[in-house]
Amino acid sequence: MDYLILIDALHPVPWEVYTSLELKEVSGILLEVQAAEHLGAMLEKARDEGIEIKALSGFRSISYQQGLWERAVARAEAGGMTQPEAVALVSETLAKPRHSEHNCGLAADLCTPAADDTEENFCTTSQGKWLAGNAAEYGFILRYPRMKEHLTGIAYEPWHYRYVGSEAAELIKSSGLCLEEFLHFYSDDFYTARWTDTR
Numbered sequence: 001m002d003y004l005i006l007i008d009a010l011h012p013v014p015w016e017v018y019t020s021l022e023l024k025e026v027s028g029i030l031l032e033v034q035a036a037e038h039l040g041a042m043l044e045k046a047r048d049e050g051i052e053i054k055a056l057s058g059f060r061s062i063s064y065q066q067g068l069w070e071r072a073v074a075r076a077e078a079g080g081m082t083q084p085e086a087v088a089l090v091s092e093t094l095a096k097p098r099h100s101e102h103n104c105g106l107a108a109d110l111c112t113p114a115a116d117d118t119e120e121n122f123c124t125t126s127q128g129k130w131l132a133g134n135a136a137e138y139g140f141i142l143r144y145p146r147m148k149e150h151l152t153g154i155a156y157e158p159w160h161y162r163y164v165g166s167e168a169a170e171l172i173k174s175s176g177l178c179l180e181e182f183l184h185f186y187s188d189d190f191y192t193a194r195w196t197d198t199r
Contacts, residue, residue, distance in 0.1 A: 029058030
């Protein structure tokens with residue numbers, strides 16, 4: 001699997017990826033197998049250091065994402081918005097079906113142990129701080145960072161972590177780039193280096 005696959009408003013999950021996904025359970029959620037193994041190792045390391053991190057959401061089927069989308073748009077319309085206004089608002093925080101990273105099994109929403117939903121202040125918690133410092137070592141990046149909304153198309157989400165592999169994650173973290181920037185500026189060199197390395 002291409003762990004640097006771009007899934008966003010313009011790039012849907014390819015059907016061949018979606019239909020061939022191998023999923024594994026980890027901490028009560030499903031993720032793509034390698035992503036699940038790395039998430040498990042990351043959560044165990046955090047636990048060893050006294051930080052308990054809860055996995056809130058992982059893989060979602062396209063039909064489940066469709067239901068989330070329709071309900072969110074309906075709520076916004078019930079609040080008095082027109083359909084285009086509702087779609088624009090919902091799109092800031094929720095991806096359309098097949099355009100969510102959750103549909104490819106590489107994204108996990110994480111939270112504090114007592115939470116039953118995402119937390120706006122997650123970055124200020126001990127769990128959020130631990131992830132900010134350590135997630136890249138396990139191949140995860142904060143997918144929707146602050147001040148990158150104009151590039152990602154999604155509002156800042158301190159709870160949404162995406163598996164890209166440890167090498168790419170370390171480069172993305174150290175450079176301060178979001179995934180879109182990394183793919184635009186460095187992916188050709190990165191892929192060339194990976195596939196021509198004979199060590």
